[in-house]
Amino acid sequence: MFKYLNRLIILIAIIVVLITIIGVGVLIWQKDWIKGNSEIGQEVNIADWKTYTNIEYEFSFQYPQNSKLLDFDINGGREVYINLPIDKTTNLTEKVLSIKIITRQWNNGVPEPASCNSIAFFNYPTSNVVINGITFKKADVSGAFGGTMTSSIATEYCTMNNGKTYIITYILTSNKNKKISLLRFNPKKESETLDKIISTFKFTTWKTYTNSDWGIKFKYPLNLGNIKTDGNLLSFVDPQNENQFNLFFLKRTTLEDIAKCNQDCERCLKDGSCQMCPPCMSSSDYWHEQKKFIETSNVGKVDCLGHTCQNCEIEKVGNIKMLVRHNCFGPGAPINNVYKVFYNNNALYEFLPNGESRLSEYGIDEKTILSTFEFIK
DSSP, X not given: OHHHXXXXXXXXXXXXXXXXXXXXXXXXXXXXXXXXXXXXXXXXXXXXXXXXXXXXXXXXXXXXXXXXXXXXXXTTEEXXXXXXXXXXXXXXXXXXXXXXXXXXXXXXXEEEOXXXXXXXXXXXXXXXXXXXXXXXXXXXXXXXXXXXSEEEEEEEEEEEETTEEEEEEEEEEEEOOTTSOOBOOOHHHHHHHHHHHHHTOEEOOEEEEEETTTTEEEEEEGGGOEEEEXXXXXXXXXXXXXXXXXXXXXXXXXXXXXXXXXXXXXXXXXXXXXXXXXXXXXXXHHHHHHHHHHHHOOOOHHXXXXXXXXXXXXXXXXXXXXXXXXXXXXXXOOTTOEEEEEXXXXXXXXXXXXXXXXXXXXXXXHHHHHTTOEEOO
16 A cells, blocks of 8 residues: 555656646746747837938838848849848847849740749749838748758748839748757747838839039939029929928039129128128138048048037048038037038039938938939030
8 A cells, every 4th residue: 555655656746846847848938938029019110220222223221220231233133132130049040131123034045024923932822912002922932941950931022113023032040950059039029120121112213413504413313302403502392382492402612602792792781781791601711621621632630620520531422522521510500410512613512411311201311312423514
């Protein structure tokens, strides 16, 4: 009897130990799951994201600034590849998004227009979704990725616009090695940033602006409005109301402009038509000084302090070499302003402060527009 009783006690003890182990395991699993899900449902903040714009292929999107972006030609088009940071405490090994723009494919060596059905989805079934006003075909293509030691969750989107095929693929790759002690990544949480990038994708139509008097030509997206010049100021205006300015963009100054402004001011004071005249756009000394800085690239903190700016630098974007002045103080100067000045054909051109932040409201990167500037005779 005691023999069976001892066996029963041992059996009960084993069951209690097993229940305890399972309970502890469940608690650890729940802790890990809660940690992985703690940020799910929170809105992804894109306030500090960068904007990528491709004029040739007419599209743009936003992406986190701590990502690594590659942009390169591929056979039949172009690819933009974004590598996003990962949580190294989880088994996630890669988090990437690829955008391919295909203009042609080959059929028995003969080029022909590409289509979503022929070059995307790896024959997986598709459905239609609308994102940011664009209709995409969508498919789960996870089975086309991964390997013996990794598994992947992959979703592919495809749409066409103006004879071009756009394929967007995001891939989450994780390690399948159970011997590695890492938390399991949460697919829903990790997909939120990728989904947000896709939600900012849009097509853009660009137009060329030419001003023979100013000697410049550049491209700009139509959603900025129409361009209007008033004296030495170039602005974008609402196409439905030309008195409604969307964005003050560029100011042009010549020595003749400065001389005329000073003459008008003196005449105004002399004939009594004004008690004081508004200050001219700049002095001739200032004009010559800016020109010298740009031409010699001899810029430093001493020069900047002379203009009550925190620092200056020479920056080259496309064909333009610019003097960039940061956080300049003075009457009416915006906070955290940036003045960008370049010189051509006896004129100084100045991009107005806060232009870059205003452009970002339209989903446009200022440097993309600057890269299209050309000087003409």
